[in-house]
Amino acid sequence: xxxxxxxxxxxxxxxxxxxxxxxxxxxxxxxxxxxxxxxxxxxxxxxxxxxxxxxxxxxxxxxxxxxxxxxxxxxxxxxxxxxxxxxxxxxxxxxxxxxxxxxxxxxxxxxxxxxxxxxxxxxxxxxxxxxxxxxxxxxxxxxxxxxxxxxxxxxxxxxxxxxxxxxxxxxxxxxxxxxxxxxxxxxxxxxxxxxxxxxxxxxxxxxxxxxxxxxxxxxxxxxxxxxxxxxxxxxxxxxxxxxxxxxxxxxxxxxxxxxxxxxxxxxxxxxxxxxxxxxxxxxxxxxxxxxxxxxxxxxxxxxxxxxxxxxxxxxxxxxxxxxxx
Amino acid sequence: xxxxxxxxxxxxxxxxxxxxxxxxxxxxxxxxxxxxxxxxxxxxxxxxxxxxxxxxxxxxxxxxxxxxxxxxxxxxxxxxxxxxxxxxxxxxxxxxxxxxxxxxxxxxxxxxxxxxxxxxxxxxxxxxxxxxxxxxxxxxxxxxxxxxxxxxxxxxxxxxxxxxxxxxxxxxxxxxxxxxxxxxxxxxxxxxxxxxxxxxxxxxxxxxxxxxxxxxxxxxxxxxxxxxxxxxxxxxxxxxxxxxxxxxxxxxxxxxxxxxxxxxxxxxxxxxxxxxxxxxxxxxxxxxxxxxxxxxxxxxxxxxxxxxxxxxxxxxxxxxxxxxx
Numbered sequence: 001x002x003x004x005x006x007x008x009x010x011x012x013x014x015x016x017x018x019x020x021x022x023x024x025x026x027x028x029x030x031x032x033x034x035x036x037x038x039x040x041x042x043x044x045x046x047x048x049x050x051x052x053x054x055x056x057x058x059x060x061x062x063x064x065x066x067x068x069x070x071x072x073x074x075x076x077x078x079x080x081x082x083x084x085x086x087x088x089x090x091x092x093x094x095x096x097x098x099x100x101x102x103x104x105x106x107x108x109x110x111x112x113x114x115x116x117x118x119x120x121x122x123x124x125x126x127x128x129x130x131x132x133x134x135x136x137x138x139x140x141x142x143x144x145x146x147x148x149x150x151x152x153x154x155x156x157x158x159x160x161x162x163x164x165x166x167x168x169x170x171x172x173x174x175x176x177x178x179x180x181x182x183x184x185x186x187x188x189x190x191x192x193x194x195x196x197x198x199x200x201x202x203x204x205x206x207x208x209x210x211x212x213x214x215x216x217x218x219x220x221x222x223x224x225x226x227x228x229x230x231x232x233x234x235x236x237x238x239x240x241x242x243x244x245x246x247x248x249x250x251x252x253x254x255x256x257x258x259x260x261x262x263x264x265x266x267x268x269x270x271x272x273x274x275x276x277x278x279x280x281x282x283x284x285x286x287x288x289x290x291x292x293x294x295x296x297x298x299x300x301x302x303x304x305x306x307x308x309x310x311x312x313x314x315x316x317x318x319x320x321x322x323x324x325x
Numbered sequence: 326x327x328x329x330x331x332x333x334x335x336x337x338x339x340x341x342x343x344x345x346x347x348x349x350x351x352x353x354x355x356x357x358x359x360x361x362x363x364x365x366x367x368x369x370x371x372x373x374x375x376x377x378x379x380x381x382x383x384x385x386x387x388x389x390x391x392x393x394x395x396x397x398x399x400x401x402x403x404x405x406x407x408x409x410x411x412x413x414x415x416x417x418x419x420x421x422x423x424x425x426x427x428x429x430x431x432x433x434x435x436x437x438x439x440x441x442x443x444x445x446x447x448x449x450x451x452x453x454x455x456x457x458x459x460x461x462x463x464x465x466x467x468x469x470x471x472x473x474x475x476x477x478x479x480x481x482x483x484x485x486x487x488x489x490x491x492x493x494x495x496x497x498x499x500x501x502x503x504x505x506x507x508x509x510x511x512x513x514x515x516x517x518x519x520x521x522x523x524x525x526x527x528x529x530x531x532x533x534x535x536x537x538x539x540x541x542x543x544x545x546x547x548x549x550x551x552x553x554x555x556x557x558x559x560x561x562x563x564x565x566x567x568x569x570x571x572x573x574x575x576x577x578x579x580x581x582x583x584x585x586x587x588x589x590x591x592x593x594x595x596x597x598x599x600x601x602x603x604x605x606x607x608x609x610x611x612x613x614x615x616x617x618x619x620x621x622x623x624x625x626x627x628x629x630x631x632x633x634x635x636x637x638x639x640x641x642x643x644x645x646x647x648x649x650x
Binding site: 017022130134138257261262264265266270273274278281285288305309310313314321 | 453
């Protein structure tokens with residue numbers, strides 16, 4: 001299977017790493033909006049300009065689009081789906097139905113196969129919500145995120161006057177998580193589920209109290225949470241907060257039996273040293289499924305919900321049944 | 326979707342309960358090898374003799390076969406797949422490839438759809454091994470079972486002279502589980518992974534020391550484990566050990582990034598008050614997928630690996646994308 005990477009940030013580099021781990025994957029190249037001469041890839045993968053992408057129409061089986069969900073993917077994915085089978089990690093949950101429709105129209109019209117919203121949430125967490133709810137319909141599920149870096153919240157802090165750099169960690173409230181893990185099914189407020197920990201480097205002479213106040217009262221981002229703000233030096237930021245870990249938990253407890261007498265709890269959790277590298281690894285596995293499904297004649301837009309798990313593995317059906325079932 | 330239950334033990338009763346929770350499921354009847362007059366179902370579901378099953382050929386969309394893996398399913402599933410779409414919970418891991426081939430031949434020849442080895446292991450645990458290994462190929466996975474009742478091991482104890490009743494719990498070794506959960510990837514012996522706890526009711530005057538010795542040295546079942554034997558009264562057995570709980574954990578840790586510098590851990594765990602009711606709930610969800618896949622023209626034998634998750638849910642693709650992705 002020949003893949004290519006479109007966009008070379010953290011996610012694109014993660015796909016380049018993941019490609020090394022999969023023997024059936026050949027990485028054709030990296031496509032960038034920058035000048036290809038200025039970009040050096042981790043493993044010496046050839047770099048091309050996005051302007052030349054159509055020259056590769058018959059040389060790439062699946063194009064993995066590594067752009068941002070806010071502005072890149074809504075344009076890139078439908079445009080590229082006109083000429084390539086594509087996979088993206090579109091993660092703006094509220095806009096998934098709209099993105100799906102637009103990509104589906106482009107892929108159908110051009111007889112390509114597209115898969116959107118791949119990664120861990122949306123992605124593996126979504127799959128676990130689906131499996132758990134299908135098996136235990138009389139139940140309730142909970143998703144907790146963290147401990148991990150939220151890029152969007154970190155960016156929001158950086159936009160405050162006097163802030164030089166910032167890192168925000170989302171952390172599940174330990175007692176709430178334990179209660180849900182024990183099979184309880186409470187109604188929870190935003191504040192009861194997650195804490196927001198902020199590490200901030202301020203300009204010299206900045207009003208720290210004012211910055212802290214602005215963070216804690218910021219609507220949507222922080223006002224509804226218990227938020228802690230810790231001021232640190234740039235040196236500490238680089239030393240202690242240079243990684244991009246994340247993770248979280250999906251838990252569903254459901255009742256079974258006569259008079260719902262039995263309680264059953266399903267839990268799926270991730271502890272990721274590298275959020276983008278894990279997402280990238282998922283993109284490569286789902287690219288394999290897109291390639292196979294396209295070969296079998298599937299066209300249009302898909303999500304992880306539409307992929308039979310066997311299509312994700314390099315092993316054959318017989319091998320999977322013998323060693324993994 | 327019209328389903329029927331073939332075999333009415335713990336699993337069959339679980340399917341009857343699960344059918345009540347799914348609005349799109351109509352339970353046509355229970356088929357039994359016993360005299361139907363002697364069998365009273367939990368929810369008043371009509372009971373028929375297995376001898377009359379062919380009268381229902383066009384009245385049942387999917388037949389859920391609730392027999393044992395040792396002797397029932399190897400015969401029942403291929404035979405019934407000649408006339409019905411079927412689902413079973415065949416769980417003798419080593420014999421899955423053989424069972425698959427036989428059922429596949431029967432289903433193909435008769436243009437029916439069969440799904441085998443559904444439940445949690447094989448089943449949901451297998452799916453999690455597959456997803457995790459496809460996403461993190463450079464890693465290692467571990468499956469721990471318990472704390473839960475092992476029926477086979479309980480039966481083995483009951484066959485010892487002087488034993489009236491017995492219940493065996495499989496329990497993961499806590500320190501080993503914690504080590505794997507922390508991202509370590511040790512090589513483990515059988516003894517390092519699980520403990521076997523036995524609760525035994527002995528005949529009056531039986532030689533307890535001898536019984537304990539026979540249990541602890543029983544090859545395959547107990548000799549390779551740290552085994553504890555506790556003698557209890559029949560009253561205690563009924564009071565404290567009448568339920569059939571089970572569960573366990575699948576954990577995979579895999580490396581990503583340049584020089585495998587990042588570690589990522591995926592964990593899937595189940596805590597089940599009722600092992601058979603959870604398995605039954607999975608059978609009903611997968612029966613829905615079998616029904617839909619058969620309607621779309623799929624024939625032959627499948628496993629949970631071959632089912633796109635969207636087919637398990639009563640919700641439409643658009644609904645799933647809007648609320649669960």
